[in-house]
Amino acid sequence: MFSSINDLEEQFSEQGYIADHLLLTSIYLSTSLGKPIFLEGEPGVGKTEVAKVLAAVLDTELIRLQCYEGLDTYTALYEWNYPRQMLELRMEEARSDDKASIGKDIFREEFLLKRPLLRAIQTPGDKPPVLLIDEIDRSDHEFEAFLLEILSDFQITIPEIGTIRAVHPPIVVLTSNRTREIHDALKRRCLYHWIDYPTLEKELRIVKSRVPGIEQQLSRQICHFMQTIRSQDFFKRPGVAETIDWAHALLALGIEELTEDTVNATLGCILKYKDDIEKLQHEDLSRFIMDTGNPQS
């Protein structure tokens, strides 16, 4: 799939995803060994993005299963299309005299509503799809246990049809925000990687690749500002996603240099909690900005 880690790195950075060596190794080994990769980290550090970029790089379908509490097999796997089955029965009734044959073939594939997991296993074509199981920590224990079975065999049994096996087992990416600890049994079947907040240098590279057209000076200031904020104690520290949003916003506003006023006006891009915003407003904002050192002012 990828010839080496360097090959993977190149293809990822072509797509604008800057990753460190540890993450690249995990992804590379995951695609080589056919083992799911389990990504944990704070919100907004680019966990979901890994799956998207992976699908783009491999030029294959991305199938996404967003987890939530109460997610069950009917929404994750398959469900019969009951209304259509009933209509079919009615039509058969009207059409034929042979009562015995009515209802014999309403459990065919055309009456099957395929949900993400079944789609991932049954993808047509000759490339394995990328299956993104997003925010697994939001689902419950029962669903985790159910996933174990799917992830180890990549086969699904539908009583009315039979067992469906994956022709090309999907490349599986699981993400978690760690609102709760995921069971060891599931984690052990995966390669694990913790995505941390990026270093200043890495964040600069990310901004440069994701926000084309931004001035060097401004992006330096932005990244410095974000790094400083992350070192402070906020309820929700901003991730890389916020950095990129903010950079886009500043660019759209035609701002070339950070000042206290511009920061105040665009604070909503970075901090999403009222308490955090108030806290920052009480601080001496210039301290955050001056850190970057601006020769022009």
Add this chain to the structure above:
Amino acid sequence: MIQAAPTIHESPNTSLLTRMVQFSRALGAAGISIDTANVIDLCRCFSYIDIRRKHEFYAAAKTNLVSRHKDFSRFDQVFETFWQKTLSRPVTETDNDDVADEDSVRKIAKEQKRMMDSSDEDLTPGEQQSSHIEYSPDEILSRRDLGSLNAEELKQARRLMAKLIAAIANYKSRRRTPARSGRDLNFRRMLRRTALDGQDPCKLLYRRRRIRKTKLILLCDVSGSMERYSRFLIQFICALRHELPDVEVAVFSTRLTVITPLLASQGTEETLRHFSDRIPDWAGGTDIGQCISDFNRHFASQMLRLRTIAVVLSDGWDRGDADQMRTAIQGLRRNVQKLIWLNPLLGDKNYQPLCRGIETALPHLDYFLPAHNLESLEKLAELLREIWR
């Protein structure tokens, strides 16, 4: 540069395998649980990476063997210690080798214990920020040591506690289950039934949100050293008992007594009086290992289910056999979802979990928390609420 399909270690040789097993053991000794399947997968990785490069091997080992963020620093430590030692001398497979490694393992385990101790200190209540509690008489009460409450305060404390427990007791699952009535129609069933007998849907079927049942097991130490706290802790248990039907309670010191049936009688005060009469070893010595293994042997199979949280209330002063205690705690841990140890002494800033009982149990616990005032119990309730999800 790395080649397309590196083949330097097509089949990893024995000494490499031995090293890998030793390495995974060293990690195990440092408290990182390792699955053999993952060690095998790591070996499979060798055909994809160049293990002569340290950073590649490091990345592969980390992603394969560690599955918790909190284990990262410990892994790094073991990785450095183990491979530095290993790489600095030729690979041999003698017995001496193993002995040397045992040494490093012990050193790592010691280091790790030091780390755990310091993180326990972080839990001391003096440093806990209780940002959400406003000033109120309740607050003062919630910080008072449980051992020093008088009767009136106890009553008040009990009210506070009941409120707190009520919040966690009735957790409704998001999953639904068929019901006789309700507001939520069960279309899936209705259509299925229609498909069976060919009738139009006319009988309305309902569903409702299922109530989640988590079982709680409390093992409460009532030995002499715990007497100061036991009165209050029993209150805590009783409050739980009234709110959650699915609680089992056992008290122990040198013997284990299951008191769930006793709690069935109404008043808490009355129950308390019953206790000291009926339990022969009230305020006696302690043999935690014996008592827990008694529990494992006689009660575990009927009381424990998958979704069970076991809470041990004890100060860990133990006069029994350490090996027995270890086996007992391990056995208990295997059979429950979470194992929580509450220790009233942890409230003391200078306390270090040095007494033998705690030292033995510590590696097997999911949580080790203070339980000396209401505030710490509130923390417990919060934790339970989280596990409940």
